[in-house]
Amino acid sequence: MKTKISLLLFTLFAAACTGRASDTIPLFDAHLHYNAEARGPYPLDHVLDLFRKSRVTGILANSRPNEGTHALYGARSRDLWVVPFIRPYIVQPDRYTWFNNPKIFELIEAEEKRGYFQGIGEFHLFGDDARSPWVKKTVDFAVSKGLYLHAHSDEKAVDILFEHNPKSKIIWAHTGFTTEPEIIETYLNKYPNLWCELSYRYDVTQEGMIKPSWKKLFEKYPGRFVVGSDTWINDRWGQYLEIMDGYRHWLAQLSRDTAEKIAWRNAESLFRR
Numbered sequence: 232m233k234t235k236i237s238l239l240l241f242t243l244f245a246a247a248c249t250g251r252a253s254d255t256i257p258l259f260d261a262h263l264h265y266n267a268e269a270r271g272p273y274p275l276d277h278v279l280d281l282f283r284k285s286r287v288t289g290i291l292a293n294s295r296p297n298e299g300t301h302a303l304y305g306a307r308s309r310d311l312w313v314v315p316f317i318r319p320y321i322v323q324p325d326r327y328t329w330f331n332n333p334k335i336f337e338l339i340e341a342e343e344k345r346g347y348f349q350g351i352g353e354f355h356l357f358g359d360d361a362r363s364p365w366v367k368k369t370v371d372f373a374v375s376k377g378l379y380l381h382a383h384s385d386e387k388a389v390d391i392l393f394e395h396n397p398k399s400k401i402i403w404a405h406t407g408f409t410t411e412p413e414i415i416e417t418y419l420n421k422y423p424n425l426w427c428e429l430s431y432r433y434d435v436t437q438e439g440m441i442k443p444s445w446k447k448l449f450e451k452y453p454g455r456f457v458v459g460s461d462t463w464i465n466d467r468w469g470q471y472l473e474i475m476d477g478y479r480h481w482l483a484q485l486s487r488d489t490a491e492k493i494a495w496r497n498a499e500s501l502f503r504r
Contacts, residue, residue: 256482256490258475259289259498262353262381262404262430262459264318265299273468275302281468282311285475289498291402291459293318293353293381295325297342304347314502316350316381317342319369326355330363339369343376349502352381353404361391370395379501381428386410386418393422400424402457405431412444419452426501429478429493430461441484453489457497 265278273281282290289312294300300315307313317339319329329335339351351373356366361384373380374396382392383404392399406415406427418425429435435445449456458478462468482490 256479256494257286257288258458258478259291259312259495260287260460260475261291261402261428261457261498262461263290263292264353264462265292265294265303266463267294267296267299269462269465269468270299270302272465275306278303278468279306279311281471285472287475288312289314289495291316291350291381291498291502293350295320295323312503314350314498315348316352316379317348319351319354329354330356330360330366333365336365336368336372339372343372343378348378349504350379350381350402352379352402353383354381355383356388356392357385358387359391361388361395366392367395370399373400374398386414389418389422389425393425398424401426403427404459405429405461406456408432409434412448416448416452419455425455426497427456428459429456430459436481439480441481446485449485449493450489453492454497454500456493457501458493 282288288310290303291314292300292303293316294303295318297318300318304313304315319335319339320326321338325332325335342348351369360366370380370392372378379400379402380392381402381404382389384392384407386407389401389403389407392401401422401424403425406429408431415427419427435441441449460467460471460474462471467474478494482494485493
């Protein structure tokens, strides 16, 4: 009976903490797309209202084509900090070919001349495709301009990107999607300039509670994680409030310092000029 009462009290305490975090902690969305197909059903005013309602005070914007990011950057304000990244896609099929297409590198060079971009990506890149000479040129260009890379990649491609240039700064989209926490830790130790973005990592929790392996990782490396929505399809815009509140639910189970770092302080450290 005492065990049941203790469990009940713990559950109520966790729920109360979750409620407080949900009410108070702002979020930086480190993986946001405002793609061509979203701009009709989700006009800019609607999108800005979603940010306000979800207490998202900053976004890492990258869009296909880049006009969506230009629109978001133009709408930045005291209440919305916009960190623009160059997406190396014009149309959806570019995700499968960009790394062998010299015209995409020309696109990257042209967009960078606008003077406000802080990174390149999100791009999809797996295995030995990362050995392409155009990928090497892109990595070296990013380093020369002080730009981050936002890589939707497996572990092998991450290794190759750092082989191309050890000075690379990489945001690892979805933290490899299925990469286990033990492997993630080896990569964090191996590459000091690697940060992990957590969209679609539903395996962080089980029945609403952070798994011990993830909690240990977050508390040990609090400065190396960021959260994101990944609005790559319109359904994700429809779920935006739910997605961001989902982060608050498990962030409330961490120490306050760690929760704030993952929620928004890490983005401040990385991107605030």
